[in-house]
Amino acid sequence: MNVIEINNLTKTYGKARGITDISFNVEEGEIFGFIGPNGAGKSTTIRTLLSLIYPTSGSAKIFGKDCVQFGPEIKKQIGYLPSEVFYYDNMKVMDLLKYSASFYKKDCTKRIKELAEIMDLDLTKKIDDLSLGNKKKVGIVQGLLHEPKLIILDEPTSGLDPLMQQKFFDLLEKENKKGATILFSSHILSEVQRLCNRVAIIKEGKIVTVEKISTLKENNYKKIKVVTKTPVDKDYFNLEGVTKLEVKGVTVSFLFRGNINIVLKKISDIEIANLWIEEPDLEEIFLHYYEKEA
Incomplete structure (x- = not known):
């Protein structure tokens, strides 16, 4: 079963380049890599997939449902970490995470504390007092607190030190073993090689290839x-x-x-x-x- 199905997805910004005829599928239970240099179209693809912006043409489905038509319903089962995170500066971390959890109509307090311990995140601090790395940790906890079936990560490790990156990768592998499907977008190739079985390579808004990493190596x-x-x-x-x-x-x-x-x-x-x-x-x-x- 495909959790994500993208078919000829195109997003144009007038004369500026967006994405053109993007097509690939992500299978249930897979950790799928999406790689390309900055500006290649990774974030545009993800934002269109999440119906944060609407496609010019083509289609995308998550859990077999059209991303635009069923966007609000689909998002309840998705955890998303954007490449850059912005928050209300005066809120405490725990208050922000509880506010996020309220959208899913479930008590995530225990889960928040478990994730915060793994990521070494102080829940009592104000957002404004956090470093870039700690703000990224907030984003990670926020994306995983409701135990989503699909986790979409856009350049997730920026700001994390090497030790915290390792803890984050271990956490992702644990979530994957529990059944979560993961779309992992990055320009850091070692990360994708470490985590993913298959990968799509994007260049200038177009897919170059979609292959198993093992096949890429063999060929x-x-x-x-x-x-x-x-x-x-x-x-x-x-x-x-x-x-x-x-x-x-x-x-x-x-x-x-x-x-x-x-x-x-x-x-x-x-x-x-x-x-x-x-x-x-x-x-x-x-x-x-x-x-x-x-």
């Missing part, structure tokens, strides 16, 4: 480094699929894309001292797609 370049016992001729590894070939003494390094068995056969025919074959990280894959499209 991409391998980084290979060989240390031989005696020097080899540079042309020895001049094979189809080999790029960025470098030979320095007995050390040979290159990128390879294709049937890995071809390279392994060549390596097995020479005496080697050491061998490294590495998967590319998500950042290298991301740059490859952007360069390819360009």
Whole structure:
């Protein structure tokens, strides 16, 4: 079952670029990554999905219901953390969170205290006295206090220190195991690689690809480094699929894309001292797609 279905979603701002023909689905129980540099259209897609702004054309459904037609009903089951959070400065954190909980017509006091303890958030402070990181913690607790079925996060870790980021990731994985579906939007590729199984890459308002992260890695370049016992001729590894070939003494390094068995056969025919074959990280894959499209 798809929790999110986006079909040819387009939002234009006159001559300014918005998003064009965005299409992807997020399956129930999935942590789905949505990546692209700042300004690529991630936030516009999310705001349109949440019917905070209305599409120019195309459609989006959450829980099988149209996001515009059933917006108020759908939002009761969604937890949303925008990229920037703004609050009433004079309110205390607990008062703000209780006010947020009142929209869901349920007592979330116990849940608020549990989340605040995990995120090391002081509930007695005024919003105005909080740092950027602590305001982001308020947003995280606010988005999760009603135990939503769908969690939508837009650049959620900005302002959080590395230790708090780790606690936040652990919390998300725990919510996911309890059944929550998560749409995780970020320009920080290591975060997406850490959490997500599938990812949509967006560039200049258009989807470049939607793939499993494992598939992106399998279909991409391998980084290979060989240390031989005696020097080899540079042309020895001049094979189809080999790029960025470098030979320095007995050390040979290159990128390879294709049937890995071809390279392994060549390596097995020479005496080697050491061998490294590495998967590319998500950042290298991301740059490859952007360069390819360009």
